[in-house]
Amino acid sequence: MALGSGHVVVTQVKNSLILITLVIELGVAAAVSSSLARSNTFKNLLLLPRRTTRQKLAIMAMICAPLTVGVLFRVRVPNFLAADISFEATILLGLLLGPGAAMLGGAFLSLPAVWHGEYLTILVNLCVAAIAGVYGRITRAEDIWSFSPMIDLSLYQWVTRNLRKPQLDRQIILLVLITAMQFATSMLGQRYPAYYFELHSRYWLVELAICACAPVVVGIPLKIWNAARIERKLEEQSRLLMEARLDALQRQINPHFLFNTLNSIASLVRSKPELAREMVVKLANILRVLLKHREAFVPFEEELTFTDDYLDIEVVRFGEKLRVVKEIAEQTLPVLVPSMLLQPLIENSIKHGLEPRIGVGTVTLRSMIVPDGRLLIEVEDDGIGMEPEPMDSIARLGSQEVRAGAESGSGIGMRNVRERMEVLYGSQAEVEVVSRPGRGTKVRLVMPVLEAGAAPWAKFGEALQATWDEVSRAITRA
Numbered sequence: 001m002a003l004g005s006g007h008v009v010v011t012q013v014k015n016s017l018i019l020i021t022l023v024i025e026l027g028v029a030a031a032v033s034s035s036l037a038r039s040n041t042f043k044n045l046l047l048l049p050r051r052t053t054r055q056k057l058a059i060m061a062m063i064c065a066p067l068t069v070g071v072l073f074r075v076r077v078p079n080f081l082a083a084d085i086s087f088e089a090t091i092l093l094g095l096l097l098g099p100g101a102a103m104l105g106g107a108f109l110s111l112p113a114v115w116h117g118e119y120l121t122i123l124v125n126l127c128v129a130a131i132a133g134v135y136g137r138i139t140r141a142e143d144i145w146s147f148s149p150m151i152d153l154s155l156y157q158w159v160t161r162n163l164r165k166p167q168l169d170r171q172i173i174l175l176v177l178i179t180a181m182q183f184a185t186s187m188l189g190q191r192y193p194a195y196y197f198e199l200h201s202r203y204w205l206v207e208l209a210i211c212a213c214a215p216v217v218v219g220i221p222l223k224i225w226n227a228a229r230i231e232r233k234l235e236e237q238s239r240l241l242m243e244a245r246l247d248a249l250q251r252q253i254n255p256h257f258l259f260n261t262l263n264s265i266a267s268l269v270r271s272k273p274e275l276a277r278e279m280v281v282k283l284a285n286i287l288r289v290l291l292k293h294r295e296a297f298v299p300f301e302e303e304l305t306f307t308d309d310y311l312d313i314e315v316v317r318f319g320e321k322l323r324v325v326k327e328i329a330e331q332t333l334p335v336l337v338p339s340m341l342l343q344p345l346i347e348n349s350i351k352h353g354l355e356p357r358i359g360v361g362t363v364t365l366r367s368m369i370v371p372d373g374r375l376l377i378e379v380e381d382d383g384i385g386m387e388p389e390p391m392d393s394i395a396r397l398g399s400q401e402v403r404a405g406a407e408s409g410s411g412i413g414m415r416n417v418r419e420r421m422e423v424l425y426g427s428q429a430e431v432e433v434v435s436r437p438g439r440g441t442k443v444r445l446v447m448p449v450l451e452a453g454a455a456p457w458a459k460f461g462e463a464l465q466a467t468w469d470e471v472s473r474a475i476t477r478a
Helices: 015-037 040-046 053-076 084-098 099-115 120-138 141-145 151-163 170-191 202-264 273-291 300-321 342-354 411-428 467-477
Strands: 295-300 322-329 337-338 363-369 376-383 395-397 400-402 428-438 442-448
Touching: 015 040, 015 202, 040 053, 040 202, 053 084, 084 099, 084 120, 084 170, 084 202, 099 120, 120 170, 120 342, 120 363, 141 170, 141 202, 170 202, 170 400, 202 273, 202 300, 273 300, 295 300, 300 322, 300 342, 300 363, 300 467, 337 411, 342 363, 342 376, 376 395, 411 428, 411 442
Parallel strands: 322 363, 400 428
Antiparallel strands: 295 337, 363 376, 376 442, 395 400, 428 442
């Protein structure tokens, strides 16, 4: 089809050009759909279980914008027929968004063709959108997402299933529906070439290829976007698994803390009942906090306040034998840290380092922002220390070593802290335990700085890629 001065000159498209065009159409469909799949905005809208009218219009605009340019290229550039996949795009809009948005999108896609004089295009697109939209409404979403562009495979599966147990297969119905609409539009384009464009051929094998190509072009975006849909579901499941594991670790530390604190109170009930009563009151304050819904992350300042209540109990128990020194940098106070991070470390220092020691012992808390921008927290005691363990028993977190009995010597508290750091930060965190027998133990934690409102597992991509550049490159390669 060539464009003359003020009128349309209709020419018969060669069969060889038709076959080349069909192959390139597959590349165009793959390029556009994969470019859209890289957009977080598009994926978020597409994968919503329910969409508002505004969200449907946004999806429609993102799909139609590059494809309308393709229709414009087809009417302006001779033999550039493969850029026009508006028929398949209209079907896709109907299946995913329903008849209303699909009819609006189909009308938008037809504008360059109507401007070129192909006036039947808008009517055909509206009819195709209505049919596909109604079918999308009456069938299950899973049947649409699982639609396969592999026509031979679909037919084989349909035959084998129905030989065993005859049933109505919606995917085969969709396959036949798309093929039938493609054949009808192909005949329309052959009958009225000046008013409607569609590939057609008098050679039946080429016509069969045209009809077979349409379901594949529709199926390619569905397959690509369904892969993104499955990936999003796996990410959501991974996030839920992370939260469940973190919740299990949190529940593990609470009974452990309560058990040790009750032991401390029990040791004072007979000898110092008033102090025991004071400790029970402080323990009640701690439990009131623990029984509330605690987030995975809390400001470091709030974590220090919670730790002070625990230290009050231990100071009452040990009296002048326990000293607490704090070297806290002010800029670290608003930084988010895992909740109940310090209490298990301080408890280990007192129980394993200071309690066996004769005389006064000191627990030192430090925090600062290190030069690489991460948060450093240290809990150090001058107790009896621990013997270094063999190299084959060293545990690791990221690229850092957890030395001197992080698993066995320090008990459940240190192990719990290490596992929670690994769950929340992965390789971005460092946990190091350094102990010198007779001189004390230092636990060193390094973690990324998270401000209020930050989400540690938010790991999604950036913005929409240059869609038409991808289409142009795909066409050039083809």
